[in-house]
Amino acid sequence: MSEMGSGVLSGGWEYVTAAYVISGVILAGYAVSVVWRYRAELARRRREADRQRT
Amino acid sequence: MPYAFLALGGVLLLAGSYIGLFVAPEERYMGDVYRIMYVHVPTAWNALLAFTTAFVCALAFLWKHDFRWDARHEAAVEGGVVLSGLLCIQGAIWAKPTWGVYWDWDPRLTTTAVMFFAFIGILALRRFVDDPVKRASWSAVSTIIAYVDVPIVYFSVRWWNSLHQMQSSPETVSAPFIIPLRTNAFGVLFLLIGLITLRARLALLRLENELAPPLPASRTALSAEGSR
Numbered sequence: 001m002s003e004m005g006s007g008v009l010s011g012g013w014e015y016v017t018a019a020y021v022i023s024g025v026i027l028a029g030y031a032v033s034v035v036w037r038y039r040a041e042l043a044r045r046r047r048e049a050d051r052q053r054t
Numbered sequence: 055m056p057y058a059f060l061a062l063g064g065v066l067l068l069a070g071s072y073i074g075l076f077v078a079p080e081e082r083y084m085g086d087v088y089r090i091m092y093v094h095v096p097t098a099w100n101a102l103l104a105f106t107t108a109f110v111c112a113l114a115f116l117w118k119h120d121f122r123w124d125a126r127h128e129a130a131v132e133g134g135v136v137l138s139g140l141l142c143i144q145g146a147i148w149a150k151p152t153w154g155v156y157w158d159w160d161p162r163l164t165t166t167a168v169m170f171f172a173f174i175g176i177l178a179l180r181r182f183v184d185d186p187v188k189r190a191s192w193s194a195v196s197t198i199i200a201y202v203d204v205p206i207v208y209f210s211v212r213w214w215n216s217l218h219q220m221q222s223s224p225e226t227v228s229a230p231f232i233i234p235l236r237t238n239a240f241g242v243l244f245l246l247i248g249l250i251t252l253r254a255r256l257a258l259l260r261l262e263n264e265l266a267p268p269l270p271a272s273r274t275a276l277s278a279e280g281s282r
Contacts, residue, residue, distance in 0.1 A: 007083060008082070008083055008085065009083065009084050009085040009086075009087050009151060009152065010085050011085070011086070012085060012086055012087035012151045013086055015087055015090065015147050015148065015150065015151050016075070016086055016087060016089045016090055018147050019090040019093060019094070019143075019144050019147045019148065020071060020075065020090075020093060022140070022143055022144070022147070023093045023097070023140060023144060026136065026139075026140045026143075027067070027136075027140070027242075027245065030136045030249065031060060031064075031245065031248075031249060034249050034252050034253050034256070035060075035252065037256055038252050038253075038255060038256045038259075041256055041259045041260065042259070045259065045263070
């Protein structure tokens with residue numbers, strides 16, 4: 001826990017860790033979601049095109 | 055090409071975060087807590103950039119009536135919403151040890167929350183309108199209206215008394231702090247470019263599917279029989 005009083009903060013690594021972990025999870029999660037949705041849509045279109053050909 | 059941007063953004067973010075966490079020195083007053091700035095500030099810059107991109111795409115759609123601009127608009131709004139949501143979370147985590155509270159109805163925080171919810175509303179509007187032309191036009195107009203808040207977010211710390219500090223510039227930031235800040239800023243930027251490009255392609259594919267004429271019933275039945 002960070003300490004206040006002298007006007008100088010000490011510690012606080014738990015906040016730093018939380019900020020970096022949450023940022024990584026949200027950015028990576030969104031990137032995976034966009035790539036996954038895009039590939040799923042491409043696959044759906046391919047299946048649709050195959051069905052129309054047969 | 056978008057995957058190259060995603061990879062480059064990821065590498066830059068990893069490098070910038072490593073420098074920010076383990077190489078950059080402590081800040082005199084905020085100690086280690088200020089290291090949150092290395093992700094918070096790049097997220098803020100790029101969130102505003104994403105909404106500015108959305109604003110330009112909305113104007114371009116209304117001018118050209120080209121659905122490629124609508125797809126880019128949707129992608130930029132979604133990217134901006136993700137970044138501004140993340141921005142609020144990072145800001146709350148930083149505020150607790152420095153201000154003593156996670157949230158305060160300070161002008162910068164309030165205008166940022168308004169921006170976040172306004173653009174979430176635009177994404178919601180797009181989900182509820184079925185007609186692609188109405189959806190594109192209404193959401194473009196909504197984006198232009200919501201964008202009024204973006205410069206207010208940026209200038210709020212200058213216009214009103216705010217707990218949030220004023221913008222820094224390279225002249226007011228020591229050199230060792232600039233390297234991780236810029237590396238992460240470019241990291242988030244390249245990630246955003248890659249994601250907006252891919253998300254716009256996805257939006258266009260979905261739109262093509264929506265606008266394509268449905269298969270005749272007999273053809274569908276034949277296809278189903280043929281596939282058995």
